[in-house]
Amino acid sequence: MFNELPFNIQHSTVNIEHSVLTSNLYDLAPLALDATLREIVKPPFRAKQIEEWMHVRGVESFEAMMNIPKDIRAQLAAQFTLEFPRIVEVTPPAPDGSRKYLFTLPDNNRIESVYMPVEERNPRPSGEPGRMSSTARTSVCLSSQAGCAVGCTFCVTGFFGAGRNLTPSEMVGQFFTIVHQHQVPLELMNVVFMGMGEPLLNFENVIATLEIL
Numbered sequence: 001m002f003n004e005l006p007f008n009i010q011h012s013t014v015n016i017e018h019s020v021l022t023s024n025l026y027d028l029a030p031l032a033l034d035a036t037l038r039e040i041v042k043p044p045f046r047a048k049q050i051e052e053w054m055h056v057r058g059v060e061s062f063e064a065m066m067n068i069p070k071d072i073r074a075q076l077a078a079q080f081t082l083e084f085p086r087i088v089e090v091t092p093p094a095p096d097g098s099r100k101y102l103f104t105l106p107d108n109n110r111i112e113s114v115y116m117p118v119e120e121r122n123p124r125p126s127g128e129p130g131r132m133s134s135t136a137r138t139s140v141c142l143s144s145q146a147g148c149a150v151g152c153t154f155c156v157t158g159f160f161g162a163g164r165n166l167t168p169s170e171m172v173g174q175f176f177t178i179v180h181q182h183q184v185p186l187e188l189m190n191v192v193f194m195g196m197g198e199p200l201l202n203f204e205n206v207i208a209t210l211e212i213l
Contacts, residue, residue, distance in 0.1 A: 025080045026054065026169035029208040040079075041072050050076075055212055056186070058176030060084050084173030085111065101178060105170060109146035109163065111196050113174040115182060116141060118190075138182065139190040142174045144206055145197020165202040171209040 028036060030051070037047035046068065053065045060082050062073040085103035088110065093099050097117040104110050116139040147163020175191060178184075191213055193199035199206045 023080050024083055024167065024169040025076075026082060026084075026172045026212070027167050027208075029168070029211045030055070040075065046072060054082065058172075058179060060173075060176075083169065084177055085170055087177065101174070103174060103177075105146065105166075111143040111146050111166065111170075111174070113143060113178060113195055114141035115178050117182075137188050137190060138184045139192055140175055140178050141192050141194050142171050142209075143195030143197055144171060144193050144199040144202045148197045148201075163197070165205055166197070168205050168208040168212065171205070172212050175213060 025033060025036070033051060033054075034047055037050055038044055041047055041050065049067055050065060053059045053068075057064075059065065062068070062077045062080075062082065065073060083106070085105050087101060088104050089102040091100040099115045101113045101115065102110060103113065118137045118139060143166060145163055145165055171193075174195075175189075179186070179189065191210075193206060
């Protein structure tokens, strides 16, 4: 939870649930996504290809799925979206390389995420005592709510009020946007839900997000 917000955060205290006119496929956990796609696309292996484009490559449009036939892409685009939150502002790198991202959501709520590169020093294989190897890793701190109802005294987010829960697509979108910005391999990524909001108050959506990631 943030104790300092450098951005102008705006949020709505009216609608707790997110109203979506077009369904975002990133809101579906992997099993639900697979079942949904298999009802729409044929043959079945196309569903697996689409899932890879989403959950491994994190694409934001069906047009990016170059090995999927155009008619299937058009059919999906007519029924669904892959929309991510949009970047409004990014802070300059801190001395440790971390950067804060301000995102805007479709309902004009704003949320923050943090890119946190970490260098871990690991012992080399036995036989080379005392020597260390460096592995660059990255943590991404995600928001789980726009606002927060808990109201912890040390956290600025609580002053904005309850706001609403974020959908899986809004949390996954924070993650993949930062991954794309910094070109970090997924196997070197860590995720923490210590941004805006209390993740346990958005338990089902956070679990769906973790299943996707």
